[in-house]
Amino acid sequence: MLELIREGLGLEPGYFGEELTGDQLLSINHYPRCPNPSLTLGLPKHADADIMTVLFQGSVNGLQVFKDGQWLGVEPVPHAFVVNIGHQLQIISNGKLRSAEHRAVTNSREARTTIVSFISPCPDTIVEPAKSVIDTGVPRFRPFKFKDFFKFYEEKKRDPEAVLEFYKIKP
Ligand SMILES: O=C(O)CCC(=O)C(=O)O
Numbered sequence: 001m002l003e004l005i006r007e008g009l010g011l012e013p014g015y016f017g018e019e020l021t022g023d024q025l026l027s028i029n030h031y032p033r034c035p036n037p038s039l040t041l042g043l044p045k046h047a048d049a050d051i052m053t054v055l056f057q058g059s060v061n062g063l064q065v066f067k068d069g070q071w072l073g074v075e076p077v078p079h080a081f082v083v084n085i086g087h088q089l090q091i092i093s094n095g096k097l098r099s100a101e102h103r104a105v106t107n108s109r110e111a112r113t114t115i116v117s118f119i120s121p122c123p124d125t126i127v128e129p130a131k132s133v134i135d136t137g138v139p140r141f142r143p144f145k146f147k148d149f150f151k152f153y154e155e156k157k158r159d160p161e162a163v164l165e166f167y168k169i170k171p
Pocket residue numbers: 027029043048055057062063102103104114116
């Protein structure tokens with residue numbers, strides 16, 4: 001998929017190599033049944049810090065994405081994965097691709113278990129808008145080491161908009 005995205009963005013072959021995708025983390029989330037989902041979120045709103053996330057959400061509803069000013073449920077499709085664009089892909093594409101804001105709500109009838117694979121740059125990789133993408137314009141984000149971005153991201157967990165804002169180059 002990253003290879004197709006690379007081609008779509010007009011980036012050179014091999015762009016998403018080891019440095020940008022070498023850090024892969026598999027995480028299992030378990031959301032116990034919750035008698036009153038309106039009182040408890042499974043996972044608060046955020047966008048993923050990585051390049052791309054591949055999520056298996058099983059058969060229980062819970063994932064929601066923020067689109068056009070409202071939260072929309074992402075229906076589980078049997079044997080299908082949800083693919084989320086992370087902040088790094090937004091930055092590399094100089095804003096052409098957008099990281100998706102999402103959250104997980106709880107379910108009053110069933111517990112929910114999801115499997116998430118995060119594809120991230122290695123900690124010391126310098127990330128910046130790809131030169132060939134900004135050919136026609138100006139870079140919208142300043143370069144950074146991924147580990148520094150991630151540290152800041154962790155600190156700002158409850159204010160996801162502030163993360164990209166911090167790395168934006170103000171006109
Ligand atoms: O469990 C889910 O449906 C979402 C998980 C998620 O967004 C995350 O772990 O970053």
